[in-house]
Amino acid sequence: MAQEKQLVVGHKNPDTDAVVAAIAFSHFQNEMGMNTEPVAQGEPNKETKFVFDKFDYKYPRITTVADTDKVMLVDHNEDQQSFDNIHDVEVTYVIDHHRIANFNTNLPLYYRAEPLGCTSTILWKMYNEEKVEVPGNIAGLMASAIISDTLLLKSPTTTDEDKAALKSLSETAGIDYQSWGMEMLKAGTDLDDKSTQDLIDMDAKSFDMNGKSVRIAQVNTVDVDHTLEREADFVKDITNENSSNGYNLFVLLITNIMTSDTTGIIIGDDDAIATFESALNTKVSDNKAALPGVVSRKKQIVPPLNEKF
């Protein structure tokens, strides 16, 4: 009997790991006898496009609405990052490396989260456990997802398992991950052809923190000063975003991936800004805050903010 089809999807505003994990998990599940299709909730960002071009892999169908009754989530679990109609479908599998929040099911399900640097590392473990072969081009995508999420193993979220996965997948893909990693991170951080509005949308996530609506965007660069030449435009666009969407706080993280430091542009309600200052132990001056040593939104920004709100 034919298996009922299920979609596999990563989060909204997809980054490389979100799309790659959907492809890698879908391939894995199909090898295990299921019938799945990977989809993406948006266009590829510049890095992701560069990665798909390199490994000559077709970008998946784009949709934010599930057209199957059952779905599998990768690289996210929170409702607001998922399909628009997530409450109308059954989630059967989740593979993720984030905190768990705003996620409820009626039925038992398969859920695998591990506090690793990248969802693709968990998927690499699953391929190994079930002795499923990783095809060369998918190995290239997964290695790139690990490079992307861990900033070439420099992010504090990086674990020994991420290192082992990147090494193994790079061998399977036939790439030198150091040189490929620098090449793809540079290509991904070339911001000049993007508008400031694009940049604050590109990798942005919304969080509900004790009733406050918090939006946190991140851009990676190799030249923060050059990015800040457009500071006035960022401030204008963020101020508009806040009033259009009712955000109490907008945090734009401009991260230098070479030095692992961040400069934040912080705009919002006075009390929310005060909460931010206290949570991150910094001072917001002229809309900006220095966040030395900060590279991970998930590990270094969200937990202290959540704690203080």
Next chain:
Amino acid sequence: MAQEKQLVVGHKNPDTDAVVAAIAFSHFQNEMGMNTEPVAQGEPNKETKFVFDKFDYKYPRITTVADTDKVMLVDHNEDQQSFDNIHDVEVTYVIDHHRIANFNTNLPLYYRAEPLGCTSTILWKMYNEEKVEVPGNIAGLMASAIISDTLLLKSPTTTDEDKAALKSLSETAGIDYQSWGMEMLKAGTDLDDKSTQDLIDMDAKSFDMNGKSVRIAQVNTVDVDHTLEREADFVKDITNENSSNGYNLFVLLITNIMTSDTTGIIIGDDDAIATFESALNTKVSDNKAALPGVVSRKKQIVPPLNEKF
């Protein structure tokens, strides 16, 4: 350096699986180099006591408050079933076979849920995956937990993996699971020395269903008519519970584990009772409802109720 100690705990109103899974996971984690202590959130029920006596295993320390900064949860995830101070501690691991609800973390964690009949089955898989030996007495406890949760493999929640786990663990423990299973289920369902108040507390769980407070208790028996000789006392005690605790609906499932049928005693607000009737496709008459074929609260009662509320 000494590892920081973490508690491992199952849900409130512990049944055999809740306590056994805490012991089995704690042993596993200690073998993996961690420092954990299993605890139970209450006294053993009659079946659990019978099981611990049989395998000559000491019942764990009882506490409903975590006295470590980090904890691991087994056989549950919902806040209201967990430590009283669950919001003040960090959850590092969850191993469970239930739906996910009312569970939020600030940090990424290790979470493993599978839709199997018993948490101890998942733990048996983990022992195998990591090639950790299951000690004979713990194997006896785990086999008993599977017998308890699956009603000797007769519950509709039972999967092939539960069957394989029970067979393997019984061999390790040196028991015949058919005869031991009947013996422990009969011992566990001897209700005569319990008050009706005890019986409605024994295996009861609270659920928040779209703002309605729903309490669902279950007793297993081999003689429903005999149990219903105390119907008037059940009705009085449940009515008291509802007014003391503000429950909108109380459902007591009296399940015949031999025939796999249930008689429910249903007391609550008129609209909640109407919702129950519609969800379960039955009629509540004289506080009672026939629920033929129903043995699993988790799989056959909670999902349709949740859906209708």
